[in-house]
Amino acid sequence: MFEHIQAAPADPILGLSDAFRQDTNPNKINLGVGVYKDEQGATPILKSVKQAEERLVDDENTKSYLSIEGEKAYRSAVKALLFGKDHDIIAKNRAHTAHTPGGTGALRVAAEFIKKHLPEATIWVSNPTWANHQAVFQSVGLEVGSYAYYDANAKTLDFESMLASLSQVPEGDVVLFHGCCHNPTGIDPTPAQWQQLAKLASKQGFLPLFDFAYQGFGNGLEEDAIGLRTFLEETPEMLIANSFSKNFGLYNERVGALTIVAETAEQASAAFTQIKRCARTNYSNPPSHGAAVVTEILTDDQLRSLWEMELASMRQRIQEMRTLFVNTLRAKGVEQDFSFISKQQGMFSFSGLTPDQVASLKEDHAIYIVGSGRLNVAGMTKNNMEQLCEAIAAVLSK
Numbered sequence: 046m047f048e049h050i051q052a053a054p055a056d057p058i059l060g061l062s063d064a065f066r067q068d069t070n071p072n073k074i075n076l077g078v079g080v081y082k083d084e085q086g087a088t089p090i091l092k093s094v095k096q097a098e099e100r101l102v103d104d105e106n107t108k109s110y111l112s113i114e115g116e117k118a119y120r121s122a123v124k125a126l127l128f129g130k131d132h133d134i135i136a137k138n139r140a141h142t143a144h145t146p147g148g149t150g151a152l153r154v155a156a157e158f159i160k161k162h163l164p165e166a167t168i169w170v171s172n173p174t175w176a177n178h179q180a181v182f183q184s185v186g187l188e189v190g191s192y193a194y195y196d197a198n199a200k201t202l203d204f205e206s207m208l209a210s211l212s213q214v215p216e217g218d219v220v221l222f223h224g225c226c227h228n229p230t231g232i233d234p235t236p237a238q239w240q241q242l243a244k245l246a247s248k249q250g251f252l253p254l255f256d257f258a259y260q261g262f263g264n265g266l267e268e269d270a271i272g273l274r275t276f277l278e279e280t281p282e283m284l285i286a287n288s289f290s291k292n293f294g295l296y297n298e299r300v301g302a303l304t305i306v307a308e309t310a311e312q313a314s315a316a317f318t319q320i321k322r323c324a325r326t327n328y329s330n331p332p333s334h335g336a337a338v339v340t341e342i343l344t345d346d347q348l349r350s351l352w353e354m355e356l357a358s359m360r361q362r363i364q365e366m367r368t369l370f371v372n373t374l375r376a377k378g379v380e381q382d383f384s385f386i387s388k389q390q391g392m393f394s395f396s397g398l399t400p401d402q403v404a405s406l407k408e409d410h411a412i413y414i415v416g417s418g419r420l421n422v423a424g425m426t427k428n429n430m431e432q433l434c435e436a437i438a439a440v441l442s443k
């Protein structure tokens with residue numbers, strides 16, 4: 046039965062991690078997968094997470110199933126983080142949140158919900174976007190289109206072209222926005238540009254789907270929510286897929302959420318029952334541990350302030366690495382201008398390195414970056430910076 050099945054191509058990001066694991070070079074550097082590293086190059090468990098886990102070990106008294114949508118306390122904490130705890134949408138019961146396995150789980154449930162209840166909709170993603178977006182949406186049979194985003198020459202947001210492409214999106218379609226820290230470019234709209242985009246969404250009548258995987262990695266927890274909060278002033282409906290993989294370092298606990306905002310409480314409740322159905326046929330109900338940790342932290346003053354400090358220090362370290370990277374390349378005699386990297390946000394930047402240069406970094410220098418030239422800046426450290434920049438200088442001068 047299986048003899049006709051061809052092997053699938055390696056995943057562009059996780060496949061790279063497999064190759065990295067197999068590389069025996071002791072000086073190998075992984076700037077592929079989006080995982081935060083500290084100054085020692087490790088991805089440790091946050092102190093706030095450890096402390097919350099200790100409490101859970103003592104207090105947890107059952108491993109019985111959660112409900113399809115997860116625990117109420119978690120779902121309320123997520124809404125407060127997304128909208129701000131006093132937002133009118135919460136008071137009016139216009140939003141419902143389902144706890145999902147990671148941000149990917151949220152996107153997958155959103156995709157099924159869209160396919161089933163907005164069957165004519167095309168979903169539009171930025172060009173470029175996270176490598177898994179197209180695949181997740183296509184896997185449920187959705188049409189995926191792309192809108193202009195990046196000016197590869199200027200290394201900036203091509204806002205005029207973005208507006209022009211989104212002006213072509215018809216009423217009833219869905220447009221995916223990266224809430225902050227755009228993956229892979231590291232370039233986000235400004236507050237004023239978010240406003241223009243929100244007005245355009247309202248005029249065109251498309252549904253915004255916010256993918257919010259890096260809250261707190263850009264400018265701060267509140268600041269990073271500006272895009273989706275600006276939209277909510279203009280558009281009465283929205284889907285939000287958020288992830289706690291990065292900002293809590295809970296990658297392998299698979300903790301995220303899908304939130305639906307509707308025009309009225311009644312519409313939100315009805316639509317949410319359909320979201321629950323999509324979850325039920327996918328994984329039945331979510332895994333408990335990661336969300337219990339997040340809830341413990343978000344609802345306890347001491348743990349929350351510890352977490353916010355840890356998050357700020359991750360954010361600041363990445364920013365420091367951006368500056369150090371640009372300066373070290375210059376010190377190594379690289380003439381090409383990389384200063385744009387210090388102006389970008391979040392874990393990633395598009396380096397502009399060509400596929401050949403990326404291949405040479407891997408083959409000749411054991412440095413792993415995604416084929417598109419996307420760098421995980423959060424994988425750089427003071428210890429690997431010299432080696433990294435020397436290797437980049439070498440491939441650029443080839």
Ligand code: PMP
Pocket residue numbers: 079146147148149150175223228256257258288289290296299300301
């Ligand atoms: N969206 C974007 C833009 C991402 O970068 C990621 C993680 N790399 C996700 C969603 C998925 O997050 P998770 O690991 O929580 O599934």
